[in-house]
Amino acid sequence: MGKRVLFITESYDKNPSPNGNCIKIIADELIERGNSISVLTLKNQVAKQNSIINHVNVTRVNTYGEWRIIFANHVPKIIKRCGSKLIELLKYIFIPLHPFRSPGVLISLYKAGCKIIENDKIDVVVGVYRDFETAYAGILLKKKYPHVKLCIYTLDAISGGVCSNPLISQKKHIRKCHKWETYFLKKCDKFCIMKTHAFIFEVEKFLPYSDKIVKLDIPNLCIPKLDKSSISNTTPDILKFVFTGMLSETNADCTFFIKVFEEISKKIEVRFDIYGGISEKLLVLLKDSGMYNKEIYFHGRVSQKELFSIRNEADIFLNFGNIHPCGIPCKIFEYIPMRKIIVSFYKIENDASYAYLSRYPKAILLEEKSGREMEYADKIIEFWKEKKNKDIPLEMIMKEFYENTPSAFIDVIENM
Structure with missing residues (x-):
């Protein structure tokens, strides 16, 4: 029982x-x-x-x-x-x-x-x-x-x-x-x-x-999502960046990335889709960028079921580091099961995402430094070309991230 x-x-x-x-x-x-x-x-x-x-x-x-x-x-x-x-x-x-x-x-x-x-x-x-x-x-x-x-x-x-x-x-x-x-x-x-x-x-x-x-x-990190047949690795006509979550000045600030994204858009055709919430200040920033509703789209909140389909169509997931070292973005554990590329920007040396994404083979971590926007644009394109068709074995995900699955906690509860 x-x-x-x-x-x-x-x-x-x-x-x-x-x-x-x-x-x-x-x-x-x-x-x-x-x-x-x-x-x-x-x-x-x-x-x-x-x-x-x-x-x-x-x-x-x-x-x-x-x-x-x-x-x-x-x-x-x-x-x-x-x-x-x-x-x-x-x-x-x-x-x-x-x-x-x-x-x-x-x-x-x-x-x-x-x-x-x-x-x-x-x-x-x-x-x-x-x-x-x-x-x-x-x-x-x-x-x-x-x-x-x-x-x-x-x-x-x-x-x-x-x-x-x-x-x-x-x-x-x-x-x-x-x-x-x-x-x-x-x-x-x-x-x-x-x-x-x-x-x-x-x-x-x-x-x-x-x-x-x-x-x-x-x-x-939900293991049932790791079915290979559900993961799209086709080369798109447009390089699609996706962020899911809440964008704000303190928890996930996309200001620096918008400058990098602008440099990428000069080299290849791109699109940046945002699902979730956004602060008023950052929404104004996006609208003033000249790319809003052209290359950048804000869709608001969607259901978890819709998010899975959205993530399946993405080429690159985005993560923006917290200014506090204890602030772990939950979204990275929803990104990892899709086994796609993750580009993560960090503001502080002891960024909480590092402990996880440094163990994920298809992640690139970039420090937000003014003046490096063009360099990062080239790095992201190069990383995407190198990693886009490389698969990550399910066994590796299970070994590295088991503690991030529901089963790890459920085992504790069922043994009490």
């Missing part, structure tokens, strides 16, 4: 965060392997409170952010101004509770979690966090139901991450996170972390709990 698993996460399925996407992938494979899955998550404007999605029971609780949206749309301006001042004041009031952001959300998750554990006879609770509320809700549920196994699953390095509250210093943020993560380790049965961020948990205070720590990674 399979496990009955409850995931507590900040988003799922409808307009999900990167973490929400990861849990959807894991939940789908757990279902295929005969397990029963429930998900407890936060409500947004496009999702029903309770629903069944691909055999997964999904329960959503209200968030403070949702009430803020309702408040902003339906009250007079003078009350809005007062409300904005109140929100700013709350940032100060909640400083002692940092890194927690909403006690109300924590209470809602706990109360809903109790009902799910009792009704669905849950065996394992998985608290998935960037938000500490989801992890601590799991701790409270473990305290009430000690027979239930608890796994804390981090898909982000909170202790080494960027502090979300501008009123808290980075040093204080890390100190508080270390304190809470030590507490989580005391109470949970397994603590799954990303291998690339394992150094954060190799300090002395975490050593007594080393038997609970499991080193995994972002689980977006």
Whole structure:
């Protein structure tokens, strides 16, 4: 008989965060392997409170952010101004509770979690966090139901991450996170972390709990996509660059690449397609480039099913490095199974993508340096000509990136 698993996460399925996407992938494979899955998550404007999605029971609780949206749309301006001042004041009031952001959300998750554990006879609770509320809700549920196994699953390095509250210093943020993560380790049965961020948990205070720590990674690399018959290697009339995800000045800035792309366009016929989101500033940049809706196209958000077809038609995938060393772009694990060329630009020496793409034979990593645009244009064209028809064996992908498959995490859950 399979496990009955409850995931507590900040988003799922409808307009999900990167973490929400990861849990959807894991939940789908757990279902295929005969397990029963429930998900407890936060409500947004496009999702029903309770629903069944691909055999997964999904329960959503209200968030403070949702009430803020309702408040902003339906009250007079003078009350809005007062409300904005109140929100700013709350940032100060909640400083002692940092890194927690909403006690109300924590209470809602706990109360809903109790009902799910009792009704669905849950065996394992998985608290998935960037938000500490989801992890601590799991701790409270473990305290009430000690027979239930608890796994804390981090898909982000909170202790080494960027502090979300501008009123808290980075040093204080890390100190508080270390304190809470030590507490989580005391109470949970397994603590799954990303291998690339394992150094954060190799300090002395975490050593007594080393038997609970499991080193995994972002689980977006789905092996079923690795069917050779689905991968197009034909030489196109147009060299097609594709980016999927969110373009912004901090997380994925395409400004430098646009200059390189312009140089490439002088040598061969090209096209750059963007699927996902984009900041207003970068959209203006694209429109001012003179190539918008000619060589560069922004398509907005599309479904995961559509994305697979889109990636299949691409020649080169693009990755733009994060300015923070802990920021791993999930998209690279969706690119790798396609076994096509990846061009990755990085801004800092310890770019998080390097640990992965340096092991991928069809990736070229380029540092963003002004004045090298023409050189990089030639390098990319040469690399494409050299690698476009070379295949990567499935065995190599499995060996190098198994920790990035859903199966690696599922093995941990099924053995609890």
